[in-house]
Amino acid sequence: MNSSLKSAALSGSPDSPRTGLEARLVARPDGLPALDNFEIVEVTVPEPVEGQVLVRNLFMSLDPGMLMLVVGGPSLPAPRYEVGAAMYGDAIGEVLSSADPSLREGDLVVHRLGWREYAVASAAVFRRVDRAAYRSPSLHLGFGLVAYVGLMDAAELRPGDTVFVSSAAGATGSMAGQIARLKGAARVIGSAGSPEKVAHLTGKLGFDAAFDYHDGPVVDRLREAAPDGIDVYFDNVGGEQLRAAIEVMNVHGRIAVCGALNRQRAVHPDGGPGDLLSLLGKRLTIRGFTLWDHLDRAAEFGEQFRGWLREGSIVYDETVVDGLASAPQALLDLVQGKYTGKTVVRLGS
Numbered sequence: 001m002n003s004s005l006k007s008a009a010l011s012g013s014p015d016s017p018r019t020g021l022e023a024r025l026v027a028r029p030d031g032l033p034a035l036d037n038f039e040i041v042e043v044t045v046p047e048p049v050e051g052q053v054l055v056r057n058l059f060m061s062l063d064p065g066m067l068m069l070v071v072g073g074p075s076l077p078a079p080r081y082e083v084g085a086a087m088y089g090d091a092i093g094e095v096l097s098s099a100d101p102s103l104r105e106g107d108l109v110v111h112r113l114g115w116r117e118y119a120v121a122s123a124a125v126f127r128r129v130d131r132a133a134y135r136s137p138s139l140h141l142g143f144g145l146v147a148y149v150g151l152m153d154a155a156e157l158r159p160g161d162t163v164f165v166s167s168a169a170g171a172t173g174s175m176a177g178q179i180a181r182l183k184g185a186a187r188v189i190g191s192a193g194s195p196e197k198v199a200h201l202t203g204k205l206g207f208d209a210a211f212d213y214h215d216g217p218v219v220d221r222l223r224e225a226a227p228d229g230i231d232v233y234f235d236n237v238g239g240e241q242l243r244a245a246i247e248v249m250n251v252h253g254r255i256a257v258c259g260a261l262n263r264q265r266a267v268h269p270d271g272g273p274g275d276l277l278s279l280l281g282k283r284l285t286i287r288g289f290t291l292w293d294h295l296d297r298a299a300e301f302g303e304q305f306r307g308w309l310r311e312g313s314i315v316y317d318e319t320v321v322d323g324l325a326s327a328p329q330a331l332l333d334l335v336q337g338k339y340t341g342k343t344v345v346r347l348g349s
C-alpha cells in the first residue's frame with residue numbers, strides 16, 4: 001500500500017508556472033485509514049491576486065485529531081477532509097509574494113493551510129509571527145499553549161497539587177507535565193506506551209514517576225505512583241485511564257479533558273468515565289476545553305515559555321519528518337506511538 005505521487009501540471013522550463021505538492025484524501029475509510037487513502041499530487045501554484053498572499057510552507061504539524069477529520073462522523077473539532085480535495089492543518093511558512101499591504105515578502109506566518117508546499121489565500125488567513133522568537137520556526141507549531149490553558153484554566157492547577165498526565169511523552173503531554181512542575185505541582189506522574197517512553201519521562205522530561213499503561217490495570221499502576229491520590233488529571237486519552245484517574249482522585253479533584261486518543265485510534269466507544277457516583281461523592285470537576293477558547297493567553301504563555309527555554313528549565317521535544325510525501329505514513333505512525341514530543345513535517349529549508 002502506497003500513497004501515490006501524481007502530476008497534475010507539467011513543470012520544466014524556467015518560464016513554466018510554479019508547481020508544488022499537496023496531499024489529498026482519495027477515499028474515506030470505514031475505520032482507520034491506510035496509506036492508500038491518501039495521494040500526493042503536484043499542482044500548479046497560482047500567483048496571488050489582490051488581497052492574497054503566496055506562502056512557501058516550511059513546516060506543518062501532525063496531530064492525531066487529523067484522523068478524525070479523515071474518518072468524519074459527529075462531534076468533529078473542525079470540518080472533515082473532503083475526498084479529492086487538499087487536506088489542511090497548522091503550518092508555518094514564509095511569504096514569497098504579497099498582493100496585500102498587511103504582509104510583506106519574507107514575513108513568517110502561521111496558518112491552517114498545511115498538507116501542501118505552497119499556500120495561496122487571502123492575507124486574512126495568515127498571522128505574522130516573530131522570526132526571532134525561537135531557534136526554529138517549527139516551535140511556533142508546538143502545543144505548549146494547549147497544555148498551559150488545560151492546566152491553568154480547565155484544571156485550575158494549584159501549587160502543591162499531584163498531577164497525572166496521560167500520553168505524557170506526546171506533544172501536549174510532554175509540555176503539560178513540565179509546565180505543571182514549573183507552576184508548582186508537588187508531584188507529576190505520566191503514562192506512556194513503552195518502557196523507552198517511561199524512561200524518557202522520568203529521565204529527560206523530569207517527571208517524578210511514570211508507568212507503561214500496557215502493564216496491567218492502569219488503576220493499580222496509578223495507585224503505586226500516587227499513594228496519596230491525585231488532584232489534577234490532564235486527560236489526552238479517555239477510556240481506562242480516565243476511569244483510573246477518577247478512582248484515584250482526591251476530593252475536589254479536577255480533570256481537564258484535552259483529547260480522546262483512545263477513541264481517535266480505535267474508532268469505537270471506550271466506556272466513558274464509569275460510575276458517576278464517584279464524581280458526586282468526591283465532588284470532582286471534569287471540564288473539556290479547546291485551545292480556541294483561550295487564545296487570549298498566547299502572549300502571556302509565549303513570554304513564560306521563551307523564558308523557560310532560555311534558562312533551560314523546560315525541554316522542548318520534537319520529531320521532524322522530512323518531505324510532504326512522508327506525511328501520510330508519519331500520521332499513521334504518530335498514532336501508533338512511534339514518536340515522542342511534537343511531530344512536524346519539514347516542507348522546505
Ligand SMILES: NC(=O)c1ccc[n+]([C@@H]2O[C@H](COP(=O)([O-])OP(=O)(O)OC[C@H]3O[C@@H](n4cnc5c(N)ncnc54)[C@H](OP(=O)(O)O)[C@@H]3O)[C@@H](O)[C@H]2O)c1
Binds near residue numbers: 065171193259289342
Ligand atoms: N483540546 C485542544 O484544544 C487540543 C489541542 C491539540 C490537541 N488536542 C488533542 O489532544 C490529544 C493529544 O494530542 P497530541 O498532539 O499531544 O498527541 P500525542 O500525545 O503526541 O499523540 C501521539 C501519541 O498518542 C499515544 N496514543 C495513541 N493511542 C493511544 C491510546 N489508545 N491510549 C493511550 N495513548 C495513545 C501514543 O503514545 P503511546 O506510545 O504513549 O501510546 C502516540 O505517541 C489528542 O487527542 C489531540 O487531538 C486537543
